[in-house]
Amino acid sequence: MLRNSKKGVMAGVYITLVVLLITTLVLAVNFGSVDINYKDVFQIIYGKVFNKDLSSYKNSQINIIWALRLPKVIVAACTGSGLVLTGILMQAITKNPLADPYVLGISSGASAGAVISLLMGPLPLIGKVPLAESSFAGALLTAVIVFVFGSRNGKINTTKMILVGMALSSFFSALTNIIIFLTPDSRRVQSATFWLTGSFAGTDWSDVPVAVGVLTVGMILILPLTRELDALLIGEDIARNTGVNTVRIKWILILVSTLLTSVLVSMSGAIGFVGFVIPHITRNIVGAAHKRLIWFSVLLGAIFMVWADLFARIMFSPQELPVGVVTALCGTPVFLWMLRKSRYSFSK
């Protein structure tokens, strides 16, 4: 569609996407179990940011907007972007269209860590570990094992790394299941399952700097590497022949992916499908070259995730669904439709 379009056209497309994202963010803050009109939304956010007098608003309104919805929406947008970015990186490094942010098993390690924190009592020696920390520890542990077994003499062997990731994935899923199975309290099991499916229900302001920060770091490290990503996606041999230091680039990509996945998953659980499907949708629109692909996908990922979270909140309101359920439910049909419609082929 926009494969060979000019720079000016692309600039227009990006501006449109940014406007869409902002509209989405406002809508998402506006809608929920309790509707608040736009003017109040703006006034409250404006007032909070610039420290104005908000005494004319009810405390509950201010709370819903500022304390509950806004941080959630921001983190959802960052998570959408971050997962999509990681998906792009993993697809480039594995040169496999089926790769997603979770191929290295990081998310299953995070899930095991989360379930340990949610369902088990205080651990010996370390005591009670908070959810995010425990989950992040699980993710890091998995990453270290994957790095140790998946590299040799400082060089990454992609295939080996994925095999190790798959093995660890099964292992940690089994561990997670054992813990769930042995927990008698069904309400706690339900809350664990909710978290495992991916959700922003527990998100508050303390998560915002972390989510924004990790995404920013990821983007800063990856944006200079769009040529290298193109080369890797064409083929590692080609990349090396044209002068890419593939050993170094692969480490940067793997480390950035791991960082993003660990942090994002430990905040909101392993939200599926977004990181895998959005890059394919955007490739279909702007082509495979990363300079365009990354910006387009990252913006689209944020928009998609905020909408998914909005649906999760309002579909069965006041009950909230895990957002991971929504992403998979909407994502799959869209993806299947796209596969049928488009000339985009996975291979050959």
Place this chain on the structure above:
Amino acid sequence: MKNKDVIQVKKLDFNIDTLNILSQVSLSVSKNEFVGLVGPNGSGKSTLLKNIYRHYTPSSGMIYLNGKDVFKMKSKEVAQQMAIVAQENQPDFDFSVREMVIMGRYSRKKMFEQDDQTDFEVVSQALSMVGMQGTEERSFLSLSGGEKQRIYLAMAFAQESELIILDEPTNHLDIGYQLYIMEIMRQFQDKTIFTSVHDMNLAARYCDRIIMLKDGRIIANGSPEEVLTVERIREVFHVDTEIEKKKEYLRITYLGWI
């Protein structure tokens, strides 16, 4: 004399576990030479080239590119001096022809540097060299096998390196393409070409010099007439031949396997 050698290989050994693939290979390729590497399957042709372009690390020995130890050079520096055309796997993702060929410019670009007019000109020039001019916006995956190989060739040309190594890029292509690619290479008077060749008639016709490998050792190194003899081909390939000189080329007729 040394600085005229583009490639210099000294006492190269390459082992996989305990298996010796290349032993004591020493050779040099001088500026503007067109050198062919022949030998039966498994004789180590591709392994030798892959050591030179750093896909493999030698077990012992040295490889110099324009006088520098190739393993101590930066990736971009190597790519500025040496382009490789190999038999490539097809990518699973769809790039346009321009996006593919412009990869050849990578070693000339700094981080964040935009592709400029020079790059686009080099790309379109490289495409016309391989007879694919005007295909910049086509999707790479929609091309035929021979066309794809020509795009890889254009990518190597876009590197504007002095040396081009061809690692069996034409094996699966029909004879027309094989001749075509050799013709294009022959036209570059100012480039140094080092290529593996299966067909000895092609080697005889296009190469200034032929190096013959057998079981990982160089057994002959010289002009086509010196290297391609009835006795040697019988010994190395187990094939009986008749060799005659027509016009300025050797012509080899295969009589049968012995």
